[in-house]
Amino acid sequence: MNYDLLKEAMEFIHACYRELNKTDQEVENRLNEIDIQIRNQGFYEHTSIELEYGAKVAWRNSNRCIGRLFWDHLNVIDKRHLNTEEAIFDALIEHMEFATNKGRIRPTITIFSQKAANKKVRIWNHQLIRYAGYRTEQGILGDPDSLAFTEACINLGWEPKFGKFDILPLVIQINDNSPKMFEIPDNVPLEVPLRHPNYKWFEDLQLKWYAVPIISDMMLEIGGITYTAAPFNGWYMGTEIGSRNLADDYRYNLLPKIGSLMELDTKSNISLWKDRALVEMNTAVLHSFKEDGVSIVDHHTAAQQFKKFEEKELEMERPVTGNWTWLIPPLAPAATHIFHKRYNNEIIKPNYFHQPKPYK
Ligand code: HEM
Numbered sequence: 001m002n003y004d005l006l007k008e009a010m011e012f013i014h015a016c017y018r019e020l021n022k023t024d025q026e027v028e029n030r031l032n033e034i035d036i037q038i039r040n041q042g043f044y045e046h047t048s049i050e051l052e053y054g055a056k057v058a059w060r061n062s063n064r065c066i067g068r069l070f071w072d073h074l075n076v077i078d079k080r081h082l083n084t085e086e087a088i089f090d091a092l093i094e095h096m097e098f099a100t101n102k103g104r105i106r107p108t109i110t111i112f113s114q115k116a117a118n119k120k121v122r123i124w125n126h127q128l129i130r131y132a133g134y135r136t137e138q139g140i141l142g143d144p145d146s147l148a149f150t151e152a153c154i155n156l157g158w159e160p161k162f163g164k165f166d167i168l169p170l171v172i173q174i175n176d177n178s179p180k181m182f183e184i185p186d187n188v189p190l191e192v193p194l195r196h197p198n199y200k201w202f203e204d205l206q207l208k209w210y211a212v213p214i215i216s217d218m219m220l221e222i223g224g225i226t227y228t229a230a231p232f233n234g235w236y237m238g239t240e241i242g243s244r245n246l247a248d249d250y251r252y253n254l255l256p257k258i259g260s261l262m263e264l265d266t267k268s269n270i271s272l273w274k275d276r277a278l279v280e281m282n283t284a285v286l287h288s289f290k291e292d293g294v295s296i297v298d299h300h301t302a303a304q305q306f307k308k309f310e311e312k313e314l315e316m317e318r319p320v321t322g323n324w325t326w327l328i329p330p331l332a333p334a335a336t337h338i339f340h341k342r343y344n345n346e347i348i349k350p351n352y353f354h355q356p357k358p359y360k
């Protein structure tokens with residue numbers, strides 16, 4: 001008998017059924033079922049209600065997430081029954097199309113089978129849509145953060161295109177079978193070409209970014225059960241693209257180019273050229289997404305929404321946990337309320353966790 005699993009299950013069922021206003025009798029009946037399932041199979045299966053509640057509360061418990069105000073509006077797609085790479089690929093395309101919704105992004109999670117049911121699924125991608133990175137004689141081309149995964153795809157037979165924004169294939173692995181690779185049809189990923197409201201030269205840089213961030217390498221743990229493939233998406237906060245993905249010197253490293261095109265003195269720190277370049281990069285991202293009708297949130301609005309989340313949780317008498325170092329935005333952090341207070345970084349479950357990479 002796996003008493004650790006039974007304990008986790010009991011804690012989860014009590015919390016879940018209480019929040020959903022179920023009766024004590026329903027709790028007792030459910031716990032008896034689970035006890036028998038664990039005795040017979042060594043694991044138990046969540047009902048659809050339990051799965052949906054677990055995925056939503058895992059988001060509510062994500063200490064690093066500034067977007068938690070909308071935790072109860074997560075769209076939960078149950079694909080635990082799928083057991084072939086092809087069927088899983090089809091479900092991932094469905095997720096992309098449903099979540100994208102022509103730009104009116106719908107926060108969504110698709111949940112594949114749990115580890116215990118001897119159908120361990122791993123998606124090797126960090127995000128379902130992401131750009132390739134290549135090491136060339138002239139230096140790194142594309143997204144440096146994708147170097148290792150791009151190499152893994154090439155080793156699996158993927159044809160490198162050596163562009164700056166090549167969308168990577170999906171790599172799906174079941175148990176310890178060799179992983180299967182699938183190209184995403186060109187018309188599926190929505191992308192936003194970047195332009196600036198005032199600087200006409202910005203569009204000549206031919207920059208773009210994809211609309212929907214879909215994290216596919218984290219595990220979801222609910223009541224002692226682990227879902228190792230549970231891709232989830234929200235919408236972007238502009239700074240993620242403007243201050244990090246396109247700005248970090250170990251990512252697309254575009255600040256020097258923006259600064260010189262703005263005719264700033266990029267040789268001196270005191271000109272604050274990097275700060276000016278960051279503001280205009282973020283302005284371009286927010287302007288382009290908005291003009292194309294693609295959901296995005298600026299970091300000031302996101303912080304205000306998080307404040308509302310804190311207030312609502314207080315009303316519900318639930319303690320808010322958070323990771324200050326992740327919650328503060330990378331642009332003008334002290335201009336948000338988050339910077340000026342402290343957060344308890346205790347880890348509560350259900351939650352989303354990092355897991356070891358399935359490739360070297
Ligand atoms: C709806 C819009 C959402 C926004 C604007 C948002 C915003 C963010 C941001 C800016 C981060 C920090 C990312 C980084 O610094 O790299 C983050 C982290 C995180 N978010 Fe959200 N989020 C949203 C929805 C969601 C949803 C739907 C889920 C899951 C169901 C989620 C779960 C998480 C988790 C687990 C992390 C931490 C990731 C890690 O530890 O690497 N978020 N979020």
Ligand SMILES: N/C(=N/c1cccc(CO[C@@H]2CCNC2)c1)c1cccs1
Binds near residue numbers: 213236
């Ligand atoms: N806006 C988002 N941003 C992120 C949320 C979670 C993780 C990440 C990327 O994290 C990487 C690993 C550490 N920093 C970059 C980005 C969302 C993605 C999926 C749902 S919301």
